[in-house]
Amino acid sequence: MTDSKREIERKYESADSGLPDLTGVAGVAAVVDKGVAHLDATYYDTGDERLAASSVTLRRRTGGSDAGWHLKFPVAPGVRDEIHAPLSDTLPDDLAALVRSRVRDSELLPVVRLRSDRDVRHLLDADSRLLAEMSVDTVHAERLTGGGEARWTEIEVELADGGDPALLDKVEKRLRKAGVRPSASSSKLARALEETAPGKRRKSPHLRRPVTAGDHVLAYVRTQRDAIVELDPAVRRDAEDSVHSMRVATRRLRSTFKSFGKILDRTVTDPVGDELKWLAGELGLDRDREVLTDRLTAALDEVPDGLVRGPVAKRLHSWSSAEHHGARGRLLGVLDSRRYLALLDTLDTLIADPPLLKAAGKEPRKPIAKAVRKDFRKVSGLIGQAADLEPGTDRDLALHEARKKTKRTRYAAEAAEPVLGKRAKTMVKSMKSLQNLLGEHQDSVMARQALRELSAVAHAAGESAFTYGLLHEREEQRAARVEAELPGRWDGIKDSAADL
Numbered sequence: 001m002t003d004s005k006r007e008i009e010r011k012y013e014s015a016d017s018g019l020p021d022l023t024g025v026a027g028v029a030a031v032v033d034k035g036v037a038h039l040d041a042t043y044y045d046t047g048d049e050r051l052a053a054s055s056v057t058l059r060r061r062t063g064g065s066d067a068g069w070h071l072k073f074p075v076a077p078g079v080r081d082e083i084h085a086p087l088s089d090t091l092p093d094d095l096a097a098l099v100r101s102r103v104r105d106s107e108l109l110p111v112v113r114l115r116s117d118r119d120v121r122h123l124l125d126a127d128s129r130l131l132a133e134m135s136v137d138t139v140h141a142e143r144l145t146g147g148g149e150a151r152w153t154e155i156e157v158e159l160a161d162g163g164d165p166a167l168l169d170k171v172e173k174r175l176r177k178a179g180v181r182p183s184a185s186s187s188k189l190a191r192a193l194e195e196t197a198p199g200k201r202r203k204s205p206h207l208r209r210p211v212t213a214g215d216h217v218l219a220y221v222r223t224q225r226d227a228i229v230e231l232d233p234a235v236r237r238d239a240e241d242s243v244h245s246m247r248v249a250t251r252r253l254r255s256t257f258k259s260f261g262k263i264l265d266r267t268v269t270d271p272v273g274d275e276l277k278w279l280a281g282e283l284g285l286d287r288d289r290e291v292l293t294d295r296l297t298a299a300l301d302e303v304p305d306g307l308v309r310g311p312v313a314k315r316l317h318s319w320s321s322a323e324h325h326g327a328r329g330r331l332l333g334v335l336d337s338r339r340y341l342a343l344l345d346t347l348d349t350l351i352a353d354p355p356l357l358k359a360a361g362k363e364p365r366k367p368i369a370k371a372v373r374k375d376f377r378k379v380s381g382l383i384g385q386a387a388d389l390e391p392g393t394d395r396d397l398a399l400h401e402a403r404k405k406t407k408r409t410r411y412a413a414e415a416a417e418p419v420l421g422k423r424a425k426t427m428v429k430s431m432k433s434l435q436n437l438l439g440e441h442q443d444s445v446m447a448r449q450a451l452r453e454l455s456a457v458a459h460a461a462g463e464s465a466f467t468y469g470l471l472h473e474r475e476e477q478r479a480a481r482v483e484a485e486l487p488g489r490w491d492g493i494k495d496s497a498a499d500l
Contacts, residue, residue: 009157009158010078010168011185012154019155019180026171038118039114042112044111067087070083077186083095100336101229101233101344104345111144111145112193112196116188117137131163141195213363217263224249232246251407251411254273272347278339289320290320292443299447310458382399387486403438434489434490451468
């Protein structure tokens, strides 16, 4: 069993003069001495320190009030999400799963041991409510994989659950006045790894500034690969919007391989794209139904009570939840599968040894702009094709294809922004607008399909199908409005894209 919390804290170099009096700072009415806790933590990582490279920490700690396993993911400077599991001799399976996208087949080893004497104070308000915890930590770090030892003292201020982050700013102001300065290290582990590294001091990897067309495309590819890896734990925890965000990253990658086929060899990237398509499909099994349910529920809420015939809301809920549990279990199985982990390894290999073609070595502006223009022409052709068709299934399919190519053009323009600047940014904005409009049309197509299925099931059960028909008619009207709006919207987009 695990639990999680958001940790908001700041670290400071210890001042020989001790701590200043914080009474009266931002409503601090009292500073209460809570005594000294003796903490003993062992940090785990792969041999090449993959977790540390991502600012992820995994430790087993004894002592203090929260002994157990702690896994921390960075959210923002000074902010981390911490997942806690009870103390045990081996790493709990739940935590092992959350680092699998980074660790994969590598073994987790004990790399650093930190023993700390923590002198704790509680900052309380006038009602004796905890505002923050401040501690002075005397730390002894020992590298367990060969290396040295280090000792230092630091000050840590951690905001209480639900506290106002502005408090930390005011506490810091008082500390700075007393000569206390923020720590140069983001965490105790980061400092320990640096100060105990054998030989030269440990340095963070540095990526050179993109110069060639290949550099720029690979930078975008790397960003999307990193997004998939970093979103994996959030998807496993069913965090809000995580599945959608991970799916978008897979689509961006796949689109990039197609758009920049003159820069990255498609004989190498196409098979990777096929695997990304598989992953996106698995991620979408539950997500698509969730989005559709939200749309139908909102539409039903707009129907006057007198026009709702039969248990429509109940049937919609049953339809929505029928496959949710199964889809969730299937997705977790996918994230633990050999196929998925092999895909991550393949992406790493592709980035480390990219299949660059001749155009990759050129100055970036011309080949990248050419790729974006090519994608845009495909969108233009599909929009024109759809306009020539009568309303119905064929037009729906053509508009759906146009939407997919619009996404591809948008992603290509995103990759091009560092090179083409404002022109690419304008293209991104235009394609996002068009994508949203075409997405509204496709959502209507899918909603009507679902309503026909629900209507058939309701009719077979002896229920009235009237309301489903009413909703179906309203969806047809929504699609018709999109189709009527499209020509004018498209004319404006063509004008804005003329100078790309």
